[in-house]
Amino acid sequence: MHARFEYMSIDASNGDQKRGPSPSPLRNSKFYQANMRILVTGGAGFIGSHLVDKLMENEKNEVIVADNYFTGSKENLKKWIGHPRFELIRHDVTETLLVEVDQIYHLACPASPIFYKHNPVKTIKTNVIGTLNMLGLAKRVGARILLTSTSEVYGDPLVHPQDESYWGNVNPIGVRSCYDEGKRVAETLMFDYHRQHGIEIRIARIFNTYGPRMNIDDGRVVSNFIAQAIRGESLTVQAPGTQTRSFCYVSDMVDGLIRLMEGENTGPINIGNPGEFTMLELAENVKELINPDVDIIMVENTPDDPRQRKPVITKAKELLGWEPKITLRDGLPRMEEDFRQRLGVPKK
Ligand SMILES: NC(=O)c1ccc[n+]([C@@H]2O[C@H](COP(=O)([O-])OP(=O)(O)OC[C@H]3O[C@@H](n4cnc5c(N)ncnc54)[C@H](O)[C@@H]3O)[C@@H](O)[C@H]2O)c1
Numbered sequence: 001m002h003a004r005f006e007y008m009s010i011d012a013s014n015g016d017q018k019r020g021p022s023p024s025p026l027r028n029s030k031f032y033q034a035n036m037r038i039l040v041t042g043g044a045g046f047i048g049s050h051l052v053d054k055l056m057e058n059e060k061n062e063v064i065v066a067d068n069y070f071t072g073s074k075e076n077l078k079k080w081i082g083h084p085r086f087e088l089i090r091h092d093v094t095e096t097l098l099v100e101v102d103q104i105y106h107l108a109c110p111a112s113p114i115f116y117k118h119n120p121v122k123t124i125k126t127n128v129i130g131t132l133n134m135l136g137l138a139k140r141v142g143a144r145i146l147l148t149s150t151s152e153v154y155g156d157p158l159v160h161p162q163d164e165s166y167w168g169n170v171n172p173i174g175v176r177s178c179y180d181e182g183k184r185v186a187e188t189l190m191f192d193y194h195r196q197h198g199i200e201i202r203i204a205r206i207f208n209t210y211g212p213r214m215n216i217d218d219g220r221v222v223s224n225f226i227a228q229a230i231r232g233e234s235l236t237v238q239a240p241g242t243q244t245r246s247f248c249y250v251s252d253m254v255d256g257l258i259r260l261m262e263g264e265n266t267g268p269i270n271i272g273n274p275g276e277f278t279m280l281e282l283a284e285n286v287k288e289l290i291n292p293d294v295d296i297i298m299v300e301n302t303p304d305d306p307r308q309r310k311p312v313i314t315k316a317k318e319l320l321g322w323e324p325k326i327t328l329r330d331g332l333p334r335m336e337e338d339f340r341q342r343l344g345v346p347k348k
């Protein structure tokens, strides 16, 4: 738990010292059941529900999830429903929310390209109005707020690998822009609230994360390949197949997010696994580990697909003492078990 402190910041426009909001007096109270009230927006989703599991392990934490269930599900949180330190609210972050909390992990936003492109206007509203609403809440109650931004702020990167100083190469009017540009504006809002109102902010730039509880028909590459391999279907590599991604196992991601929230650095900080694979290599790994009988086929790609992506994690290592522990070949079988259970296909 971080120490209580009054946040001070310099207003760049006039050099005045601005006093930020005071954290809630509950943060360090001895008399409450929980010392830290934590809001997790998007907590019914893939990363959010794993984060909730980890936060709930600490008996000092009280966790409130706000989610509209667009891509998340109550099923992901079923073990906590009814727990005295847990509360689940059906809420859309594009509307204001009034709750007394000390920390906000702001994850709410569809993450898979097929879902965020499904209703792009809603996606950009979620990123912009949703983040504005959560910053307004943070300002009112003096909470620290962490935004889960994305490596997609680097767009189709011309610098490889990507460190946090790279400003990116993003198409502002493309089909992915509702997400990429939405997250870029969300980062801007975070820093403007920080500079103007002294809000305690944290920004994580998350790189492709995978693990149990991803939606089976989520459309993201790891969940697609694993579901296809288990069902005995061909693995659909989108052309040209030489595009790269770096895959982080979800428990490593959650550890990184909590360290960022608890530490003293605003970020942005890349959180991801620097092991880089082409999509053909990923398909070959899934085939070898899960079902050697399936074919790998090449299918058409979607517009603006980034050609390469790999995080520089020097900042995460130095400032958070964090680095991923689970390799892709260790992580894929852990995810397979969960997918087999949900698909009802046991391993032969
Ligand atoms: N998984 C990744 O590889 C990855 C990479 C980069 C960034 N991120 C970010 O991490 C966060 C979580 O991603 P995830 O993979 O768990 O995705 P997910 O789709 O499983 O979870 C998102 C959650 O947000 C909820 N949500 C969506 N719109 C909402 C709204 N308007 N109001 C309230 N709730 C809403 C969904 O119902 C879902 O429960 C997202 O912000 C995403 O942009 C994820």
Ligand SMILES: O=C(O)[C@H]1O[C@H](OP(=O)(O)OP(=O)(O)OC[C@H]2O[C@@H](n3ccc(=O)[nH]c3=O)[C@H](O)[C@@H]2O)[C@H](O)[C@@H](O)[C@@H]1O
Pocket (backbone or CB within 6 Å): 110, 111, 112, 113, 150, 151, 152, 206, 207, 208, 209, 219, 220, 221, 222, 224, 225, 236, 237, 238, 239, 243, 245, 279, 301, 302, 305, 306
């Ligand atoms: O990590 C990130 O920053 C971002 O990464 C992903 O976006 P993307 O990398 O495009 O994720 P996928 O849809 O899983 O695609 C990865 C690659 O796999 C390919 N792919 C996808 C699906 C498939 O069946 N086959 C296939 O080859 C795509 O063409 C792409 O090159 C996430 O879905 C975003 O939410 C996230 O913010």
